[in-house]
Amino acid sequence: MLYGILAATSALLLAAVLTAVLRAAALRLGIVDRRWRRPMPLSGGTAVVAATCGVAFVGDWRGVTPLGPDVGRLLVAGACVALLGLVADVRRVKARFLVGGTAVAAACVVPYEETGVLAGILAVGWIVFVALGFKALDHADGLAGTVGVVTAFGVGACAAAEVMDGFAVLLSVLAAALTGFLMHNWHPARAGLGACGALFTGFVLAAAAVTTRAGQELGSGAGVLFALTAVVSADVVLVVLGRRLSGRPLLRAAPDHLAHRLRRLGLTVQGACVVLGVAAFGGVLVAVLMHLGWIAATGALWVAGGALLVVLALLRVRSSSAPRPASTQVRGQLRVRNG
Numbered sequence: 218m219l220y221g222i223l224a225a226t227s228a229l230l231l232a233a234v235l236t237a238v239l240r241a242a243a244l245r246l247g248i249v250d251r252r253w254r255r256p257m258p259l260s261g262g263t264a265v266v267a268a269t270c271g272v273a274f275v276g277d278w279r280g281v282t283p284l285g286p287d288v289g290r291l292l293v294a295g296a297c298v299a300l301l302g303l304v305a306d307v308r309r310v311k312a313r314f315l316v317g318g319t320a321v322a323a324a325c326v327v328p329y330e331e332t333g334v335l336a337g338i339l340a341v342g343w344i345v346f347v348a349l350g351f352k353a354l355d356h357a358d359g360l361a362g363t364v365g366v367v368t369a370f371g372v373g374a375c376a377a378a379e380v381m382d383g384f385a386v387l388l389s390v391l392a393a394a395l396t397g398f399l400m401h402n403w404h405p406a407r408a409g410l411g412a413c414g415a416l417f418t419g420f421v422l423a424a425a426a427v428t429t430r431a432g433q434e435l436g437s438g439a440g441v442l443f444a445l446t447a448v449v450s451a452d453v454v455l456v457v458l459g460r461r462l463s464g465r466p467l468l469r470a471a472p473d474h475l476a477h478r479l480r481r482l483g484l485t486v487q488g489a490c491v492v493l494g495v496a497a498f499g500g501v502l503v504a505v506l507m508h509l510g511w512i513a514a515t516g517a518l519w520v521a522g523g524a525l526l527v528v529l530a531l532l533r534v535r536s537s538s539a540p541r542p543a544s545t546q547v548r549g550q551l552r553v554r555n556g
Contacts, residue, residue, distance in 0.1 A: 232397030262414025351419030371501030440517030
């Protein structure tokens, strides 16, 4: 346990330092998110991936925190997904390439001998859904990181209950790395996660959750997996329904996500992040209790019902997709150049 704490502490400090160090390089190389009022350097994603993989591999190499072949394969696949996301951060990449690349990586880590072929194929689809859902969740300061930390602790608790020590250590390291990144991403953010970090986080969490639940009853397993990522699922459903009902293209970015609509109800950026973090914690808590057998599988239905009510309520909140004035963008860019 002491070694696990040491690994987590190392990941936290390393991610915090790397995010700050790589910030200037991201600005200089143009690895920025221009959806914000000023170009947001996306150094956080590279920092989280480097800290998580680096600490995990060093611990395994030194024999301090042995991971095992399954965790090693997951980290390699996750690093490939992160590289794909980094390419998407640098230049425009079509959605089908992100989906296809993530699906190939997911197909390499699903334990088919325990899930079976059909359930394994469904698991691949779910991993892709969660990975892309985390990418979409990165629409507000601190949100993707906060939900990622909460979910990592939940999946890690499930892995620990199954005596999967390697996965438990990996998830604690990931949670710590995201916490280090959040030191720079809490509002007002100085660095962003980007597709690199968001895809990596969602992929690792989803793949680890699938492996943890492999070989158990399909219905309850699906309920646990959903509850672990209820906020991510609700955000995707809200965006899809909202854009379909308003006749807007699904893949065109717009301020119509969970945090955007909560802010229109009067919440601050920090307030919306805290509310969604608490919601994520509620879903994760239900998932862990279901996994341990302390509550019935119907607990997932309560989570699904609550998520559906939130989605239907927020659909009534007006979504504005009007572009920002050019003067605002110019002022933001000037602040970056002068800062």
